[in-house]
Amino acid sequence: MAKEKVPESVTRRLSLYLRYLRKMKEEENISSGKLARLIGLSDVRIRKDLSYFGQFGTPRKGYKVKELREQISKALGLDRVWNVALVGVGKLGTALLGYPGFKKSGFYIKAGFDVKLSKIGKKIAGVPVYHPYQMPKIIREQKIQIGIIAVPAKAAQESADLLIISGIKAIFNFSPTRVVVPSYVKLKNVDFASKLEVIPYYIVNYPQLKCFQWLDGS
Amino acid sequence: MAKEKVPESVTRRLSLYLRYLRKMKEEENISSGKLARLIGLSDVRIRKDLSYFGQFGTPRKGYKVKELREQISKALGLDRVWNVALVGVGKLGTALLGYPGFKKSGFYIKAGFDVKLSKIGKKIAGVPVYHPYQMPKIIREQKIQIGIIAVPAKAAQESADLLIISGIKAIFNFSPTRVVVPSYVKLKNVDFASKLEVIPYYIVNYPQLKCFQWLDGS
DNA sequence: GAGTGTGAATGTATTCACAGCA
DNA sequence: TGCTGTGAATACATTCACACTC
Numbered sequence: 001m002a003k004e005k006v007p008e009s010v011t012r013r014l015s016l017y018l019r020y021l022r023k024m025k026e027e028e029n030i031s032s033g034k035l036a037r038l039i040g041l042s043d044v045r046i047r048k049d050l051s052y053f054g055q056f057g058t059p060r061k062g063y064k065v066k067e068l069r070e071q072i073s074k075a076l077g078l079d080r081v082w083n084v085a086l087v088g089v090g091k092l093g094t095a096l097l098g099y100p101g102f103k104k105s106g107f108y109i110k111a112g113f114d115v116k117l118s119k120i121g122k123k124i125a126g127v128p129v130y131h132p133y134q135m136p137k138i139i140r141e142q143k144i145q146i147g148i149i150a151v152p153a154k155a156a157q158e159s160a161d162l163l164i165i166s167g168i169k170a171i172f173n174f175s176p177t178r179v180v181v182p183s184y185v186k187l188k189n190v191d192f193a194s195k196l197e198v199i200p201y202y203i204v205n206y207p208q209l210k211c212f213q214w215l216d217g218s
Numbered sequence: 219m220a221k222e223k224v225p226e227s228v229t230r231r232l233s234l235y236l237r238y239l240r241k242m243k244e245e246e247n248i249s250s251g252k253l254a255r256l257i258g259l260s261d262v263r264i265r266k267d268l269s270y271f272g273q274f275g276t277p278r279k280g281y282k283v284k285e286l287r288e289q290i291s292k293a294l295g296l297d298r299v300w301n302v303a304l305v306g307v308g309k310l311g312t313a314l315l316g317y318p319g320f321k322k323s324g325f326y327i328k329a330g331f332d333v334k335l336s337k338i339g340k341k342i343a344g345v346p347v348y349h350p351y352q353m354p355k356i357i358r359e360q361k362i363q364i365g366i367i368a369v370p371a372k373a374a375q376e377s378a379d380l381l382i383i384s385g386i387k388a389i390f391n392f393s394p395t396r397v398v399v400p401s402y403v404k405l406k407n408v409d410f411a412s413k414l415e416v417i418p419y420y421i422v423n424y425p426q427l428k429c430f431q432w433l434d435g436s
Numbered sequence: 437g438a439g440t441g442t443g444a445a446t447g448t449a450t451t452c453a454c455a456g457c458a
Numbered sequence: 459t460g461c462t463g464t465g466a467a468t469a470c471a472t473t474c475a476c477a478c479t480c
Contacts, residue, residue, distance in 0.1 A: 006423075007449065008416070015415035019395075031461065039396070043461095044451065051463060059457045059461050077418030091316055095309035100371075101394040101411030146417060153318075169425075170417045176319040177237075178257070186420045188413055193319030195406055197233035198226070199364060199388045200295030202404045225471070249439065262441095262473065269441060277439050277479040 010049045014072050017046065021069040022104070031062030082107050083144040085168070087159045088151035089114040089129050092174060096150060097125040110142045132162055139166040146170045153177040228267045232290050235264065239287040240322070249280035300325050301362040303386070305377045306369035307332040307347050310392060314368060315343040328360045350380055357384040364388045371395040 020038055024030065032050075036043040050056055050068075053075040057063045073079045084102070086093050089112040096102075097109060112129040114120065119129045130138055138144070147163035149156055149171060156175035163171060170186035173179055181187050238256055242248065250268075254261040268274055268286075271293040275281045291297045302320070304311050307330040314320075315327060330347040332338065337347045348356055356362070365381035367374055367389060374393035381389060388404035391397055399405050 006419075009449070011416040011419050012412065015412045018415070019412070033461080040398075042451075044463095047461095047463060048450080055463070057462050059463090060459085061458090062461065075419070076415060077422035078415060080418075082418055091309070091313035095313045096410075098309055099394070099410060102414065105411055105415050107414060145421065146414075169421050172414055172417065176317070180258075186417055188417060190408065190410060190413060192314070192317060192408060193323055194230065194233045194237065195408060196320065196325060196364075196390055197236070197294060197296060197323050198229040199390065199404055199406060200298075200300060201224075201229050201293070203363065203387050204295035227471075251439080260473075261439095265441060266472080273441070275440050277441090278437085279480085280439065 006052050010052055011076060013041075013045070013049050014076055017049075018069065018072050018076070018078070021065055021072070024065050027065050029062045030065050030068070032057070034062070078106055080106065082146055083142055084109045084146045084148060085135070085139055085142075085144045085163070086112045086127070086148045086150060087114075087132070087135075087163065088149065088155070088175075089116075089119055089124055090150065093148075093150035094124060096148060096174070097127055107146070109148075110144055111138050113138075132159075135162050136166040139163075139168060144168065146172060148172045148174065149179070150174045224270050228270055229294060231259075231263070231267050232294055235267075236287065236290050236294070236296070239283055239290070242283050245283050247280045248283050248286070250275070252280070296324055298324065300364055301360055302327045302364045302366060303353070303357055303360075303362045303381070304330045304345070304366045304368060305332075305350070305353075305381065306367065306373070306393075307334075307337055307342055308368065311366075311368035312342060314366060314392070315345055325364070327366070328362055329356050331356075350377075353380050354384040357381075357386060362386065364390060366390045366392065367397070368392045 016039065017035065020035065021030070032043040032046040036046050047057075054071065056068055056071050070079070084107050086096060086109050089097070093112065093114075097112070102109065109127050112124060112127050113132045113135055114129055115132060120131050122129055145168065147168040147170070149159050149163070151159050153176050156173065156177050157179050159175075160171055160173070160179040160181055164181060164185055168185065171179070171181060171188070173187065173189045176191065176193050178189065179187070234257065235253065238253065239248070250261040250264040254264050265275075272289065274286055274289050288297070302325050304314060304327050307315075311330065311332075315330070320327065327345050330342060330345050331350045331353055332347055333350060338349050340347055363386065365386045365388070367377045367381070369377050371394050374391065374395050375397050377393075378389055378391070378397040378399055382399060382403055386403065389397070389399060389406070391405065391407045394409065394411050396407065397405070
């Protein structure tokens with residue numbers, strides 16, 4: 001228990017386990033084998049992943065669903081609320097505001113930012129929209145730690161810069177371009193086009209075989 | 219050249235290289251070192267990735283931008299048009315219809331499917347919307363090979379099943395749940411929530427350090 | 437000399453094999 | 459016996475070191 005470095009792949013899978021555990025309302029216990037079969041992984045992988053954070057199971061019975069859920073949440077830092085800012089309240093941004101998965105995990109979008117004057121001052125899906133120049137103030141006041149970028153490619157870097165000088169800790173980038181951030185800011189890119197672009201390779205080269213099914217957002 | 223198995227990570231990076239190469243209009247040549255610095259990778263990585271598919275460079279000069287772009291496109295199967303179907307023309311689906319990256323890479327969304335009667339028969343962003351029962355017919359007629367799922371979690375599996383019996387070859391799943399597909403269908407999950415959920419781990423545990431920056435859609 | 441291309445070495449992640457516990 | 463937890467072994471991916479070419 002309490003191991004050295006936790007690989008990124010492990011945290012990604014923990015988040016996946018959590019999703020399945022959240023769905024279980026009735027079951028009291030779950031074994032690594034059963035969970036593994038449910039998700040489509042090996043049981044050892046699950047036990048090993050959990051072993052990075054402690055020993056949660058009991059030999060004959062498996063894991064207590066409720067306890068495991070809490071322990072994984074705690075390990076991932078999901079045992080608290082995270083305030084989020086959305087930069088770019090266009091079609092994609094608005095879709096993200098309605099995305100059910102965020103709230104479930106404790107992510108609350110507290111503010112939207114857009115340059116379109118027709119949107120500023122209004123609430124979209126219950127979230128107030130501000131002009132970007134108000135970002136530093138709002139982010140400080142609302143204790144926002146994570147920024148989502150959902151603007152066109154050209155505006156992505158300046159959005160990132162503005163988030164960073166506003167004191168954001170992590171950026172979740174949905175724009176179809178890379179952004180450069182200082183080393184103390186955590187960056188995650190959700191790059192649809194890049195992900196879609198690998199599919200043809202497998203269709204062409206392995207017409208009968210299953211594409212490598214990565215366990216992230218792959 | 220012409221090596222054995224190509225790791226998934228390689229194809230993902232090739233797609234990334236392609237994005238940078240597409241932006242270069244003026245440059246005649248590019249060296250692995252220069253491209254590496256641009257993207258934020260090592261030069262060897264780029265050369266090694268390319269070596270899976272052949273030898274494209276010339277020692278003193280580097281790579282010809284245009285030729286490299288074409289070769290990578292060909293290697294990934296992007297030297298042709300791919301027809302796509304969109305299942306679920308809600309907020310997220312509509313946002314995807316307007317996403318510029320798809321067309322650029324040769325992916326054409328030819329048909330949308332939705333159960334909402336008010337949408338059926340209309341065109342949204344230029345794309346005709348049909349009822350799901352028409353899927354097998356439309357997919358066959360339009361020669362559609364890839365299906366995008368952008369429906370709520372509960373409808374994800376039946377959408378996948380319908381796409382599969384319609385003869386789709388690959389599924390790009392944006393719904394916040396996993397779907398089960400037979401082994402001959404390629405599956406890619408774009409799982410926002412899961413991706414967002416790992417960010418707090420890094421904020422909490424490495425407050426000063428940069429989060430591991432994965433080169434996919436990460 | 438300034439670049440590419442690649443076998444060898446290193447580092448990282450996954451799987452195996454089994455000890456330990458109720 | 460049925461399950462967890464983990465060191466050892468394997469497989470995989472990345473980086474290093476250098477041969478080679480213009």
